[in-house]
Amino acid sequence: MPSDTAAIPRQAPSATPAPSARRRRSWRRRKASTLLVVVGVITILTVFPLVWMVTSSFKGADEVLSTDLLPSAPTVDNFEYVFSAAPFGRYLLNSFIVSVTVTVVALFFHSMAAYALARLRFPGRDAIFMGIFSTLLVTAPVVLVPLFLVVHRLGLLNSYAGLILPAIFSAFGIFLLRQFYLAIPAELEEAAVLDGCGYWRIYWSIIVPLSRSIFAALAVLFFLANWNAFLWPLVATTDTDLQVVQLGIVSFQDQNTTDWQYVLAAATVAAVPTLLAFAIFQRRIVESIKTSGLK
Amino acid sequence: MSTPTTSATEPASRPGAPRATDAGPTGGARSARARRERRAAYLFMAPNLIGLTIFVAIPMLLSIVLAFFRVDGFGGYDFVGFANFERMFADPYFLSSLGRTLLYLLVMVPGLFLSGLGLALLVRNKFPLVGLFRTALFAPNVVSLVVVALIWQFLLTDDVGFIARLLDRVGLTAPSWLGDPAFALPTVMVITIWFSMGYYMLIFLAGLQDIPREYYEVASIDGAGPWTTFRNITWPLLKPTSFFILLTSTIAVMTGGLDLLVILTGGGPANSTTLVIYYVYQQAFVYGEFGYAAAIGSFLVVILLAWSALLFALTKGGRFTHAQ
Incomplete structure (x- = not known):
């Protein structure tokens, strides 16, 4: 990294503090919300199979293969049967x-x-x-x-x-x-x-x-x-x-x-x-x- | 920053060194103390040394010895020289499992590396809920491979499974993910990346957090873009972590995941998921061919040792000179 280019922007914040800080803050906020969405989607997809296992274990035989996440009539019969x-x-x-x-x-x-x-x-x-x-x-x-x-x-x-x-x-x-x-x-x-x-x-x-x-x-x-x-x-x-x-x-x-x-x-x-x-x-x-x- | 192996070869710090010269005014006292210290050290290590010898070292050596024997059932051992190795290289099933393992490695090592690094680069940033996301991304790594296998068998059930129904809704016909030889291995790959990526993410995250923040501050003041920053700061300073991940993920990919194959596919269909490690398991515990299994297992260990040696040689023992 050439040092001469480094010198100029380094002085910039002190010369014009208000607009650049505001711009940086809004950019940072936009970056944070983008990350929140991207990582949020990846995370939901990742934990989905685990969540699906748990919610399906409360479903009855008739709806265990349905594509609804939550059971319409939650039951603990499955656990009783297992034990x-x-x-x-x-x-x-x-x-x-x-x-x-x-x-x-x-x-x-x-x-x-x-x-x-x-x-x-x-x-x-x-x-x-x-x-x-x-x-x-x-x-x-x-x-x-x-x-x-x-x-x-x-x-x-x-x-x-x-x-x-x-x-x-x-x-x-x-x-x-x-x-x-x-x-x-x-x-x-x-x-x-x-x-x-x-x-x-x-x-x-x-x-x-x-x-x-x-x-x-x-x-x-x-x-x-x-x-x-x-x-x-x-x-x-x-x-x-x-x-x-x-x-x-x-x-x-x-x-x-x-x-x-x-x-x-x-x-x-x-x-x-x-x-x-x-x-x-x-x-x-x-x-x-x-x-x-x-x- | 050091990898496990560089710290292993570093001389251990010797906290007791000054103590020994202070303590004994005479040579006799000093040597008595040294003898006591030596005896204590061996006693402290004894349980582990005995256990590691019986349950790790002897099996390792036995595996090499066994490779030269034919073991029938549980009784007799016949010395057969190199017959097991000759059989190996004439065995079309072994050779095809070897080729499959190579393909698996070529996909999985970069796959795990890139997914782990990608996630780590995302979750290293500060944004709302990031701590929760980090934890959640690691969660699939916490449940057993038995549970992993069951979940995916359920989701991927032919025709009526969740994924099949989902694809059906958008007008696609799902293949038989685990029943079609063309899809079974790719399916195993995706599942493996699913439950492993959180682990590699954490290792990469640790490496990223070791990089001094000032470097990034200077770069951002210099107006460096994300790619320039990554190439000039992150990548070079992450090399020890990358080295560690390449080494451990290769070992994990070649020898791990056996549980998953045993439960999920049983090596099938049509041997399409029979990787070398599964073939070893099958020869031993399905066909009782312990000698032949040991020969293939030893071959696997030799390959892993060669790979580790190569990595060490290429990186000069995992030490990297850090670019500023």
């Missing part, structure tokens, strides 16, 4: 047990490892970190087959342990927490060291309390990922007592292929906890996604 025709309470409970256990244990283990990798000195630290980091490149679907064979060999198929254990260990949380711990000022630990605190005390009474906000963000992400997991539960369980909700709705659909009002009610039941968690924690989720891998 009476299939053990949906059990499915939800299984998903809840698995998701919460994975989330709590993963946060605990990941933060321990991240603390060591960020704050302690020991031989092989960088190599271990790179080793952990490199596992990020290999995603779950790629190792699905060998993981299945390992879990089969361990005798963990068809058990809660088989659903939970493989889901706990991933490099993502360790990586994010390590980045966070690297930024903690050393003075906070130094006082504890002078007091003769052990490393566990430092971790438990200094590092963990400092991690509250990042724990909250990661907890929501972990919970969502595990609540939504489908493939691993599909290959790891055949026992109906162990079915998680995502498997539940697929098998429910197989039995009610054309009864869309029931299928959509089942899908709504599975989606509501995630949408609620998202609505409540959206700022934290958005922040953690924005910082994941980028900082």
Whole structure:
């Protein structure tokens, strides 16, 4: 950008402040309203399928395929049917047990490892970190087959342990927490060291309390990922007592292929906890996604 | 600004470094402290290292070993050398799934990149309700792929589905979106972009927010138009984000979305949505060909590693020299 052209307009606002400011303000207002309309339309189109699912789940069999957004006679029969025709309470409970256990244990283990990798000195630290980091490149679907064979060999198929254990260990949380711990000022630990605190005390009474906000963000992400997991539960369980909700709705659909009002009610039941968690924690989720891998 | 990998190779800051020299007046005390620190570190990492070894590292290695075996049912393993790989390159179904995956990549990586960037450029501005819009645009990413598949199966039902009726009203006949081999893969593409674009929007938004506002102020004072501003400021300063997105979206496109294919299309109709990752799944869990599946899976990992290496080489490790 040539600097000589820059000099002239820079003086302009002070010379004639009123008209140019007004022009800029009206231009800005026009820009804002255009954006409001454009983004508004895109957003409505984007959320439409989700809204359609929820409203259709309150429609009766006769109007589930109508093109009206809202049901003419809203009913909760579909939900009653879902819970009476299939053990949906059990499915939800299984998903809840698995998701919460994975989330709590993963946060605990990941933060321990991240603390060591960020704050302690020991031989092989960088190599271990790179080793952990490199596992990020290999995603779950790629190792699905060998993981299945390992879990089969361990005798963990068809058990809660088989659903939970493989889901706990991933490099993502360790990586994010390590980045966070690297930024903690050393003075906070130094006082504890002078007091003769052990490393566990430092971790438990200094590092963990400092991690509250990042724990909250990661907890929501972990919970969502595990609540939504489908493939691993599909290959790891055949026992109906162990079915998680995502498997539940697929098998429910197989039995009610054309009864869309029931299928959509089942899908709504599975989606509501995630949408609620998202609505409540959206700022934290958005922040953690924005910082994941980028900082 | 750094990508995950540059920060990974950066020497970690060493908060304990001055502490060690202050603490121990004698060499013996210092080495005792170092030993204690070392032991503590390994104990802190132990649960993860054991877990990652059993559930990530061993499966990864096993996948490579398995590629050289024939696995029958659940019993015997026969060493077959390179037979699985030879079979791969003579298998017309695998080769056609590979070609399909390439086409899928060529559409999806730019598709996700442009939709994410486009949305981010729109919602970075200040206007009424923008916060609500950002959240809502991300919402499809929050529900499970099972729910995504069901919603779209419902909307796209032949003849009586919402989309078919809508097109009918304007005098168009809707194709069988998921039943016609010509339309199934494009339909999967649109659905995937629908639920993924919000995620890429957020990543791009984070990158955009890292660009100092002063640059834009100077540009607007200079009278630079939107395109000039984008080309000279936004695009060059967004390069680390773009790099991150190219890398992660390629991995996601090649290996993700398996859930969707399993539920929505089952690879069909007429194999038209059988991407390589689905073929791996099918060989293993439908035909019980674990060795063959592992060979294809390993091939996929090699391709992804090569792609990552290429990206790193082209961008010198994801580091970019920022233009002013």
